[in-house]
Amino acid sequence: MSGPTLNDVADAAGVSYATADRVLNNRGNVAQKSIAKVRDAVERLGYVRNVAAANLSRKRVYRLAFLIPTGSNAFFNRIRGHITSLADHLSAENVTVEIVDVSAFSVEALHDSIGQLTGRDFDGVAIVGLQSDQLEQPLADLRARGVHIIGLVSDLPAAFRSAYIGIDNIVAGRTAARLTGMSHASGAGAIQTFAGALDAGDHAERLQGFRDVIAADFPRLEILDPILTKDDPAVLYDAARNALHSDPTLTAFYNVGAGNKGLINAISETKGTRPFCVLHELVEHSHMALVAGHIDVVIDQRPDVEVLRAFTLLRALIDQRDTPPMLPLMPAIFVQDNLPADPMNNPMKAQDT
Amino acid sequence: MSGPTLNDVADAAGVSYATADRVLNNRGNVAQKSIAKVRDAVERLGYVRNVAAANLSRKRVYRLAFLIPTGSNAFFNRIRGHITSLADHLSAENVTVEIVDVSAFSVEALHDSIGQLTGRDFDGVAIVGLQSDQLEQPLADLRARGVHIIGLVSDLPAAFRSAYIGIDNIVAGRTAARLTGMSHASGAGAIQTFAGALDAGDHAERLQGFRDVIAADFPRLEILDPILTKDDPAVLYDAARNALHSDPTLTAFYNVGAGNKGLINAISETKGTRPFCVLHELVEHSHMALVAGHIDVVIDQRPDVEVLRAFTLLRALIDQRDTPPMLPLMPAIFVQDNLPADPMNNPMKAQDT
DNA sequence: CATTTTTTGATATACGCCAATCATTCTGGA
DNA sequence: TCCAGAATGATTGGCGTATATCAAAAAATG
Numbered sequence: 141m142s143g144p145t146l147n148d149v150a151d152a153a154g155v156s157y158a159t160a161d162r163v164l165n166n167r168g169n170v171a172q173k174s175i176a177k178v179r180d181a182v183e184r185l186g187y188v189r190n191v192a193a194a195n196l197s198r199k200r201v202y203r204l205a206f207l208i209p210t211g212s213n214a215f216f217n218r219i220r221g222h223i224t225s226l227a228d229h230l231s232a233e234n235v236t237v238e239i240v241d242v243s244a245f246s247v248e249a250l251h252d253s254i255g256q257l258t259g260r261d262f263d264g265v266a267i268v269g270l271q272s273d274q275l276e277q278p279l280a281d282l283r284a285r286g287v288h289i290i291g292l293v294s295d296l297p298a299a300f301r302s303a304y305i306g307i308d309n310i311v312a313g314r315t316a317a318r319l320t321g322m323s324h325a326s327g328a329g330a331i332q333t334f335a336g337a338l339d340a341g342d343h344a345e346r347l348q349g350f351r352d353v354i355a356a357d358f359p360r361l362e363i364l365d366p367i368l369t370k371d372d373p374a375v376l377y378d379a380a381r382n383a384l385h386s387d388p389t390l391t392a393f394y395n396v397g398a399g400n401k402g403l404i405n406a407i408s409e410t411k412g413t414r415p416f417c418v419l420h421e422l423v424e425h426s427h428m429a430l431v432a433g434h435i436d437v438v439i440d441q442r443p444d445v446e447v448l449r450a451f452t453l454l455r456a457l458i459d460q461r462d463t464p465p466m467l468p469l470m471p472a473i474f475v476q477d478n479l480p481a482d483p484m485n486n487p488m489k490a491q492d493t
Numbered sequence: 494m495s496g497p498t499l500n501d502v503a504d505a506a507g508v509s510y511a512t513a514d515r516v517l518n519n520r521g522n523v524a525q526k527s528i529a530k531v532r533d534a535v536e537r538l539g540y541v542r543n544v545a546a547a548n549l550s551r552k553r554v555y556r557l558a559f560l561i562p563t564g565s566n567a568f569f570n571r572i573r574g575h576i577t578s579l580a581d582h583l584s585a586e587n588v589t590v591e592i593v594d595v596s597a598f599s600v601e602a603l604h605d606s607i608g609q610l611t612g613r614d615f616d617g618v619a620i621v622g623l624q625s626d627q628l629e630q631p632l633a634d635l636r637a638r639g640v641h642i643i644g645l646v647s648d649l650p651a652a653f654r655s656a657y658i659g660i661d662n663i664v665a666g667r668t669a670a671r672l673t674g675m676s677h678a679s680g681a682g683a684i685q686t687f688a689g690a691l692d693a694g695d696h697a698e699r700l701q702g703f704r705d706v707i708a709a710d711f712p713r714l715e716i717l718d719p720i721l722t723k724d725d726p727a728v729l730y731d732a733a734r735n736a737l738h739s740d741p742t743l744t745a746f747y748n749v750g751a752g753n754k755g756l757i758n759a760i761s762e763t764k765g766t767r768p769f770c771v772l773h774e775l776v777e778h779s780h781m782a783l784v785a786g787h788i789d790v791v792i793d794q795r796p797d798v799e800v801l802r803a804f805t806l807l808r809a810l811i812d813q814r815d816t817p818p819m820l821p822l823m824p825a826i827f828v829q830d831n832l833p834a835d836p837m838n839n840p841m842k843a844q845d846t
Numbered sequence: 847c848a849t850t851t852t853t854t855g856a857t858a859t860a861c862g863c864c865a866a867t868c869a870t871t872c873t874g875g876a
Numbered sequence: 877t878c879c880a881g882a883a884t885g886a887t888t889g890g891c892g893t894a895t896a897t898c899a900a901a902a903a904a905t906g
Contacts, residue, residue: 142552142587145862156885161864171873171883188585192545193862196891199495232541234495314830322769322789322828325678353830416675436675468834473826475675477667477706481821498892509855514894524853524903546892549861852903860894872883 153181207267209244214423222447254278264288264454269296288457313349321358328360329391336371336397346396377402392416506534560620562597567776575800607631617641617807622649641810666702674711681713682744689724689750699749730755745769
């Protein structure tokens with residue numbers, strides 16, 4: 141019924157259990173031809189290590205760390221929530237998780253935090269990263285300690301992590317554009333865009349995707365140059381208010397970045413019709429704004445799934461299993477009708493698994 | 494680190510390991526006060542059974558069955574794909590799965606299939622059900638054998654299954670309506686609806702949700718009575734063709750049911766502008782139609798997540814664990830830009846976990 | 847009170863793997 | 877050829893649970 145054991149493998153390979161064990165857990169001191177015999181037997185019998193038994197035996201504990209930017213950013217608070225909630229469930233499976241707060245968008249702070257990880261005794265870490273070669277040294281050190289590293293939401297220098305989990309921001313921008321275009325029913329219009337900063341990769345990518353689709357499929361729509369907001373709600377509030385008053389011909393708003401609270405406030409104070417409005421990331425205030433009808437669509441990167449994948453992937457890496465196949469993560473579209481329900485008065489709990 | 498063992502519980506309760514074991518696996522022949530002592534100790538220590546060790550010991554095999562309607566229905570083929578793909582991964586964890594084909598929409602066939610399950614030795618079954626009291630007897634028999642039963646996609650008589658996994662079809666209909674409404678940019682319009690049959694619960698529910706939202710938020714849109722199609726592509730083809738030719742004022746199509754191939758063919762043969770078009774279930778042809786621009790939106794019930802949840806839930810039931818919390822499943826919205834990519838040339842593989 | 851029945855305790859084996867020890871056999875270099 | 881070092885075999889004691897057995901103790905029965 142339940143597959144061959146390591147004993148079967150040893151027999152089939154014509155070696156002792158001890159040698160088979162030496163090969164599988166590469167403990168060294170094994171002749172090449174023995175290695176070959178064992179590998180071959182594994183292949184022939186289709187042996188797969190019984191992870192339950194292995195973990196039971198070794199009292200395996202998965203010590204994980206997540207490096208997450210601090211601040212009032214609702215999105216990352218949501219990520220935090222998902223991590224702790226999932227960690228909770230996984231504590232029964234010998235997984236311990238520590239969330240390390242890092243000052244947002246600071247290469248130096250991230251550098252230091254990664255450095256501090258090196259002393260600790262983690263098996264795997266997921267890092268909301270930045271693209272900077274300053275990070276290469278501490279990442280290399282960490283990895284040299286046998287710690288598995290993955291990028292989460294925002295990538296690290298690719299050579300220094302085992303995987304990256306996050307959405308394709310060009311796709312996210314394209315999706316926003318598709319819905320914005322639809323909402324014009326082939327009429328003309330003008331779209332005011334907002335972004336935190338355009339040197340931040342993800343914002344530029346979303347805008348790029350957005351432009352591509354509008355240009356290709358909705359030629360009667362004009363995209364106004366993005367107003368740069370530093371993701372600051374106050375800036376967004378002023379900019380949106382100003383745009384609403386000074387240019388009544390605007391037919392749509394699209395903010396690729398954060399700080400949506402300000403935008404939503406500006407809109408909610410406006411009487412009469414308002415532009416069609418698309419934002420990113422489903423958090424408490426964007427959730428409420430959808431329900432209230434202040435905005436129309438939220439494009440969400442599904443942090444619940446991202447966190448789940450991060451756990452799954454890290455465990456697979458630590459177990460040295462072959463990583464389960466993971467398709468590119470696609471952004472989800474939320475309107476007011478398909479919002480996730482929420483038993484715990486927190487609209488952001490993981491939906492899957 | 495890794496919690497108290499059953500030995501600790503026995504000590505804390507002041508009974509022997511054997512007695513603690515008798516209580517936990519209710520083997521009988523235990524005095525009430527001993528049961529109380531053990532239960533109390535479990536509570537105090539927060540003991541949770543180490544499932545890995547338990548399964549290892551008992552050589553636990555989870556024998557599962559899925560009852561899925563046959564036929565060329567693309568949606569159920571997709572469900573099948575998800576089941577086998579997941580079963581594949583779980584075979585390493587002692588899960589065996591059998592997919593039992595049942596003639597679609599036939600109470601008698603379903604009745605017989607459930608009956609045949611009773612002889613076999615399954616631990617849990619997931620059934621794409623029907624609401625009929627004819628099913629109660631075989632379900633009761635099955636359950637009497639200690640088999641855990643859940644409804645999948647379409648529910649069973651509620652008293653005879655432990656849980657139901659599927660989306661809220663009213664929500665699905667509301668979501669379709671929201672996007673359809675959006676696409677009219679507050680202009681007027683007329684929507685032709687299609688349904689398989691209105692006595693089938695889910696179709697009626699979707700239509701209901703659709704009507705609610707249009708009436709409440711898009712009063713300038715008129716909903717034409719649904720054309721009944723029996724989910725037959727040929728019927729849909731004729732009906733759609735006819736509608737396209739005879740009534741050029743139509744601004745939208747909404748099909749709550751299946752058979753979309755016919756609808757898509759009719760649309761793709763049409764020159765010039767076409768109505769805004771919303772369908773349900775992302776399968777190969779709806780996927781292609783989105784890409785080709787023949788339709789605009791697909792509302793999907795995420796069978797991958799449903800199947801994943803079915804496995805998780807059945808295992809929890811079999812282990813007599815407390816079932817993990819599961820939020821209501823919300824339908825996903827797909828446009829041509831956020832379609833799941835696909836490495837295996839099959840657009841329908843599971844996206845999560 | 848003697849006898850049955852119920853309830854408990856003590857103990858052993860197995861599940862598949864990890865980790866370690868010790869003895870033995872096989873190499874290859876001097 | 878002898879010997880150090882490398883490679884292998886044989887074996888043991890867990891990990892936490894399931895399951896079974898047998899004897900001993902406690903409770904219920906007449």
